[in-house]
Amino acid sequence: MLILTCPSCGVTGEETEFHAGGEAHIKRFGPGSDDDQFHSYLFAKENPKGVHFERWRHNNGCGKWFHAARDTMTLEVFGTYPAQTLEPPKQIRDKITAKHPGWKWREFS
Amino acid sequence: MSDAVSALNGATYNGFVTVTELGLRGMITLRGDLSSAGVKNAAIGVTGVDMPGQRQVHTVKESGLAWMSPDELLVMTPYAEVGDKLAQIDKLLKGKHYLAVNVSDARAMFRIEGAGVREVMAKLCPVDMAPDAFTPGVFRRTRMAQIPAAIWMPSDDAVQIICFRSVADYAFGLLKDAAEPGSEVGLFA
Numbered sequence: 473m474l475i476l477t478c479p480s481c482g483v484t485g486e487e488t489e490f491h492a493g494g495e496a497h498i499k500r501f502g503p504g505s506d507d508d509q510f511h512s513y514l515f516a517k518e519n520p521k522g523v524h525f526e527r528w529r530h531n532n533g534c535g536k537w538f539h540a541a542r543d544t545m546t547l548e549v550f551g552t553y554p555a556q557t558l559e560p561p562k563q564i565r566d567k568i569t570a571k572h573p574g575w576k577w578r579e580f581s
Numbered sequence: 582m583s584d585a586v587s588a589l590n591g592a593t594y595n596g597f598v599t600v601t602e603l604g605l606r607g608m609i610t611l612r613g614d615l616s617s618a619g620v621k622n623a624a625i626g627v628t629g630v631d632m633p634g635q636r637q638v639h640t641v642k643e644s645g646l647a648w649m650s651p652d653e654l655l656v657m658t659p660y661a662e663v664g665d666k667l668a669q670i671d672k673l674l675k676g677k678h679y680l681a682v683n684v685s686d687a688r689a690m691f692r693i694e695g696a697g698v699r700e701v702m703a704k705l706c707p708v709d710m711a712p713d714a715f716t717p718g719v720f721r722r723t724r725m726a727q728i729p730a731a732i733w734m735p736s737d738d739a740v741q742i743i744c745f746r747s748v749a750d751y752a753f754g755l756l757k758d759a760a761e762p763g764s765e766v767g768l769f770a
């Protein structure tokens with residue numbers, strides 16, 4: 473079972489108290505973008521087996537959005553961090569590196 | 582004026598704990614900067630209880646303050662006073678960035694009482710109800726079976742539950758079922 477800690481209210485709960493909100497740190501392309509950009513924004517997702525970054529919402533709780541870094545295979549959670557964050561914090565990236573040297577996810581490593 | 586009644590009009594059930602729908606209760610959602618003096622003064626001023634910390638609740642009789650999220654408090658008052666209390670908040674926070682709404686008729690409140698209350702809640706919520714983990718004063722928003730709920734323990738043998746009014750009957754059914762005589766697990770006995 474996936475156990476997450478909400479950085480907004482501090483609750484550590486199991487996944488049914490939360491709602492998954494898709495891939496994290498997506499750059500949005502809207503009006504004015506070309507077809508390739510819009511296509512990649514809408515459809516081209518990482519979907520990895522292993523290290524992944526996602527958005528979650530504490531829907532049966534404080535209601536806030538946040539980010540989570542986890543392993544999609546083992547359900548190990550490397551950390552959660554506020555929604556108002558543009559990239560994974562160094563501390564979390566270091567933690568992943570310790571476990572998975574050489575990991576890469578989009579432009580992050 | 583219409584004759585206001587609560588969702589289940591004070592329904593009760595006697596299982597291995599007692600389940601009571603508490604009738605009409607005044608509830609105001611107050612959102613704003615909880616660290617600001619203005620919001621704190623308004624919240625404390627209308628309830629007479631201390632400001633709750635993260636995931637905490639303070640109550641005296643039917644009045645109280647519960648921490649809902651980093652920018653939201655639940656202000657509890659007697660039902661008859663909720664209009665006055667809301668006006669008082671609006672006056673105290675005039676010109677400030679805040680939101681205060683009377684949500685009394687959108688909510689239902691239950692109380693369960695008895696030695697087995699921790700077990701009843703543990704059957705319904707993904708929350709550690711062990712005595713050292715969930716203590717009186719803790720306010721927890723969570724999931725009760727399929728509905729959102731907020732729970733706290735006014736004392737060691739009672740739990741109060743707030744849910745949406747529209748699902749009050751479902752909540753009452755859940756609590757009755759979990760409190761049915763003969764279904765004791767004895768987890769925290």
Ligand SMILES: [Zn+2]
Nearest residue numbers: 478481530534
């Ligand atoms: Zn939360």
